Amino acid sequence: DTGVSQNPRHKITKRGQNVTFRCDPISEHNRLYWYRQTLGQGPEFLTYFQNEAQLEKSRLLSDRFSAERPKGSFSTLEIQRTEQGDSAMYLCASSLVGPSGGSGELFFGEGSRLTVL
Amino acid sequence: QKEVEQDPGPLSVPEGAIVSLNCTYSNSAFQYFMWYRQYSRKGPELLMYTYSSGNKEDGRFTAQVDKSSKYISLFIRDSQPSDSATYLCAMEAENTDKLIFGTGTRLQVFP
Numbered sequence: 001d002t003g004v005s006q007n008p009r010h011k012i013t014k015r016g017q018n019v020t021f022r023c024d025p026i027s028e029h030n031r032l033y034w035y036r037q038t039l040g041q042g043p044e045f046l047t048y049f050q051n052e053a054q055l056e057k058s059r060l061l062s063d064r065f066s067a068e069r070p071k072g073s074f075s076t077l078e079i080q081r082t083e084q085g086d087s088a089m090y091l092c093a094s095s096l097v098g099p100s101g102g103s104g105e106l107f108f109g110e111g112s113r114l115t116v117l
Numbered sequence: 118q119k120e121v122e123q124d125p126g127p128l129s130v131p132e133g134a135i136v137s138l139n140c141t142y143s144n145s146a147f148q149y150f151m152w153y154r155q156y157s158r159k160g161p162e163l164l165m166y167t168y169s170s171g172n173k174e175d176g177r178f179t180a181q182v183d184k185s186s187k188y189i190s191l192f193i194r195d196s197q198p199s200d201s202a203t204y205l206c207a208m209e210a211e212n213t214d215k216l217i218f219g220t221g222t223r224l225q226v227f228p
Contacts, residue, residue, distance in 0.1 A: 004160070033149030033215070040125060042205050043161065056215065083151065093159055103214055108160030 001021050003088035012115045013082055021077045021112040025094030031104060033073050034067055035091040036060065037111070043048045043091055048096075049075060089113050120144050123206055123219030132228050136193040140206035140219045143187065147208040147217075150182050152191045155203045155221065162206075165191065195228045 005024040013019050025032050030051050035043035046065070051072035061067075064082075069075040077101045079086055088110040095104035123140045130136055138152075149168055153161035164178040166207055167173050167189075173180045179192040189208075203221040 031214075035218075040220065042121075042207075042220050043216075045215045048215065070158070093160075102211075103209055103216055105163055105166065106161075106216065108162065108197045110158070117201070 004107050005012040006090075006093055006112045008112060009010055009110065010113045010115070012117065013117050015084060016081055018080045019082060019114060020076055021090050021114075022073045023077070023092030023093075023094075023109060025074070025092070026096075026107055029094035029107070030072070030098045031095045031097050033095075033103070033106060034075070034077050036094065037089040037091055038087075042099070046077075047091075068082055068098035075098065082114075084116045087114055087116045120217050121208055121219040125208035125220050127223040127225055128151055128171060129225045129227065130196055132196060132198060133169075134183055134196050134226070136196050136200070136224060137221060138191040138204050138206075138222050138224070140189050140208075141187055141211075142189075142208055142216060144210060144217075145184075145187070146207070146213075149209040150176075150189050151209075151215050151216065153205040153207055153208040153218075157202075158174055161205055167217070198222075198226050198228055200224060201226050201227075 033048040034046040035044045049069040064080045067077045091111045093106040093108045097104040152165040154176040155161040170184045177194045181190045205221040207216040
């Protein structure tokens with residue numbers, strides 16, 4: 001078990017460019033979450049998947065953001081036309097949940113840090 | 118007003134001290150309460166998980182939940198320099214499937 005893997009770990013881009021982050025969850029986990037964390041703040045929920053279905057998106061996720069989880073395995077988070085306000089740590093987490101629901105125990109990756117110049 | 122309030126610190130204590138970390142919340146629907154530890158430039162890792170009210174102990178860590186006061190605590194006994202990290206409280210309401218985090222409290226334990 002290699003844990004949750006995120007790539008790239010750090011991305012520096014110019015305003016207006018597109019960026020994509022990848023998350024590989026723990027293999028048997030059916031839930032995958034994306035959170036955003038800015039300096040001095042706790043993680044904020046962005047979206048989550050149950051297998052390949054995206055079940056909820058936060059209002060924080062503007063139209064420039066899109067997330068996918070094809071085949072219920074890895075996930076990608078794309079940000080189009082980046083803005084300086086998008087600079088943050090993007091955290092991916094996965095969990096294994098049963099029929100009773102709930103988030104389960106979230107296992108986080110080390111995050112992908114985005115710097116928009 | 119944020120749903121979850123947490124003093125950002127920093128909290129600086131000598132090695133061996135008892136540390137008390139706290140969060141308050143406003144949403145009475147929260148039923149699941151967690152504490153995560155986050156080292157610098159790392160992802161959060163789960164320390165303690167409590168359902169509804171009560172106490173839970175795990176080694177040097179004790180989590181308490183007081184739903185009547187909307188107040189949760191994490192106690193760390195015999196604190197060590199390796200405990201130096203940011204501690205995040207997190208909560209979840211029934212049937213919502215997402216955690217709401219506090220801002221985190223930065224703890225420094227000096228030798």
